[in-house]
Amino acid sequence: MKYLSTRAARTDSSGRKRFCEILLEGLAPDGGLYLPEHYPQVDAALLARWRTVWGEQGYAALAFEVLSLYIDDIPAADLKAICDKTYTEAVFGTPQIVPLTKLEDAAAGSGSAALCLEALSNGPTLAFKDMAMQLLGNLFEYELARRGEQLNILGATSGDTGSAAEYAMRGKKSVRVFMTSPAGRMSPFQQAQMFSLMDENIHNIAVDGVFDDCQDMVKAVSNDLDFKRKYRIGTVNSINWARLLAQVVYYFAGYFQATQSDSEKVCFTVPSGNFGNVCAGHVARMMGLPIDKLVVATNENDVLDEFFRTGVYRVRGSADTFETSSPSMDISKASNFERFVFDLLERDGALVKSLFGAALADRGRFDLCADPRFGQAAGRFGFVSGKSTHGDRLRTIRKTWERFGVMIDTHTADALKVAREQLRAGVPMIVLETALPIKFAATIVEALGREPDRPARFEGIEALPRRVTAMAADVAAVKAYIAQHCS
Numbered sequence: 508m509k510y511l512s513t514r515a516a517r518t519d520s521s522g523r524k525r526f527c528e529i530l531l532e533g534l535a536p537d538g539g540l541y542l543p544e545h546y547p548q549v550d551a552a553l554l555a556r557w558r559t560v561w562g563e564q565g566y567a568a569l570a571f572e573v574l575s576l577y578i579d580d581i582p583a584a585d586l587k588a589i590c591d592k593t594y595t596e597a598v599f600g601t602p603q604i605v606p607l608t609k610l611e612d613a614a615a616g617s618g619s620a621a622l623c624l625e626a627l628s629n630g631p632t633l634a635f636k637d638m639a640m641q642l643l644g645n646l647f648e649y650e651l652a653r654r655g656e657q658l659n660i661l662g663a664t665s666g667d668t669g670s671a672a673e674y675a676m677r678g679k680k681s682v683r684v685f686m687t688s689p690a691g692r693m694s695p696f697q698q699a700q701m702f703s704l705m706d707e708n709i710h711n712i713a714v715d716g717v718f719d720d721c722q723d724m725v726k727a728v729s730n731d732l733d734f735k736r737k738y739r740i741g742t743v744n745s746i747n748w749a750r751l752l753a754q755v756v757y758y759f760a761g762y763f764q765a766t767q768s769d770s771e772k773v774c775f776t777v778p779s780g781n782f783g784n785v786c787a788g789h790v791a792r793m794m795g796l797p798i799d800k801l802v803v804a805t806n807e808n809d810v811l812d813e814f815f816r817t818g819v820y821r822v823r824g825s826a827d828t829f830e831t832s833s834p835s836m837d838i839s840k841a842s843n844f845e846r847f848v849f850d851l852l853e854r855d856g857a858l859v860k861s862l863f864g865a866a867l868a869d870r871g872r873f874d875l876c877a878d879p880r881f882g883q884a885a886g887r888f889g890f891v892s893g894k895s896t897h898g899d900r901l902r903t904i905r906k907t908w909e910r911f912g913v914m915i916d917t918h919t920a921d922a923l924k925v926a927r928e929q930l931r932a933g934v935p936m937i938v939l940e941t942a943l944p945i946k947f948a949a950t951i952v953e954a955l956g957r958e959p960d961r962p963a964r965f966e967g968i969e970a971l972p973r974r975v976t977a978m979a980a981d982v983a984a985v986k987a988y989i990a991q992h993c994s
């Protein structure tokens with residue numbers, strides 16, 4: 508299997524790479540994102556076999572089956588060992604790894620559908636980013652050892668990504684993590700999760716500024732190619748193909764749990780920001796998983812909902828990007844969206860390049876409503892969308908607690924609100940639960956008047972000693988810090 512850039516001309520196959528070559532890379536050299544040359548097809552026989560693998564051997568074995576179709580430059584026994592080591596009950600809290608909770612049964616004869624939550628949030632940091640990041644940590648360790656190399660990961664986080672990366676990389680000898688975050692802006696629980704890590708290879712940097720300042724610093728360092736090479740700077744952001752691939756697995760696991768037979772279809776609703784999670788659903792659907800609709804749920808930052816409703820993709824400025832109570836979906840542009848547009852436009856890399864390069868740079872938008880292929884986003888590709896606000900979030904958290912005794916976090920609430928608008932007769936709806944409520948306690952208290960439950964292992968973490976360096980939003984300062992800590 509080779510990978511190509513979303514901006515590569517159709518006739519040019521020179522830049523195609525194998526999995527391990529793109530594993531440690533971010534963007535392709537032309538600024539595009541990597542995708543496989545084709546999506547391996549899961550026919551009826553293979554789907555039936557995978558249902559048995561899931562039922563008899565569980566998540567790690569299913570992950571190995573899916574990953575094997577995309578990774579042919581790691582020996583099978585090694586890849587199997589990496590999957591087995593990653594997806595364990597010890598790391599993810601349950602034997603199913605991504606257990607399904609049924610909220611509502613399909614009422615017999617009424618044509619209504621079952622409504623389920625698929626928990627992706629039982630990993631070490633209680634958000635779905637662990638699902639991919641834990642695998643990435645083990646893949647990085649494997650590949651760096653094979654090459655005899657070291658990597659220094661520089662990142663920016665508003666909360667979930669940074670902690671997932673740190674918990675995935677902690678204690679790994681070949682990797683250091685330098686994670687910038689906006690001082691005082693993450694939730695108290697998120698700050699405690701990150702700053703209480705005492706591992707030598709983890710460096711927390713609290714920047715006097717907002718998330719965009721952190722991201723700008725990371726970009727500035729990465730654009731200094733000499734510095735980047737000298738200090739072997741890498742990233743783990745959501746455009747990394749291995750992260751996306753890891754996420755494909757739980758769409759299959761959700762499907763097998765929600766259905767009895769492979770003739771059934773399901774819908775998924777995905778709380779979305781950078782389009783990484785739902786893009787994995789798109790890949791699963793392209794492989795042949797019987798997904799009817801992929802429902803994209805946004806918060807007030809509705810870049811994606813606007814596109815799926817109108818065909819206009821309009822990047823927001825900092826003045827019209829809102830700070831909301833589902834902060835992991837607060838985005839001004841959706842960094843994985845280019846992957847879907849590439850497929851929508853029949854893999855016309857030159858056109859994608861002009862849209863995401865020149866058009867966005869010049870006008871901050873492009874418009875596909877006149878392109879006949881835009882209609883296929885809903886038709887052939889199954890995408891629909893909706894949006895949720897702070898009021899919707901509070902109402903949904905309250906209703907879900909009152910009716911089912913189930914407490915959901917703010918991001919999951921956005922998805923559940925939108926999912927209810929998209930229910931289809933007879934088709935189970937699986938809502939992806941992307942975080943546990945404890946991470947966003949203030950809004951839970953606002954909705955329910957009580958504190959969310961806290962997993963026992965996080966008892967008292969706010970009181971633990973902290974390891975964090977305060978810094979001005981200054982590129983020279985972060986470079987000096989990295990230089991000093993990479994001996």
Ligand SMILES: *Cc1c(COP(=O)(O)O)cnc(C)c1O
Nearest residue numbers: 667779780781782783784835941
């Ligand atoms: C990152 C995140 C999202 C958004 O996922 P994308 O892949 O960026 O669309 C949603 N919910 C939570 C809790 C997250 O951490």
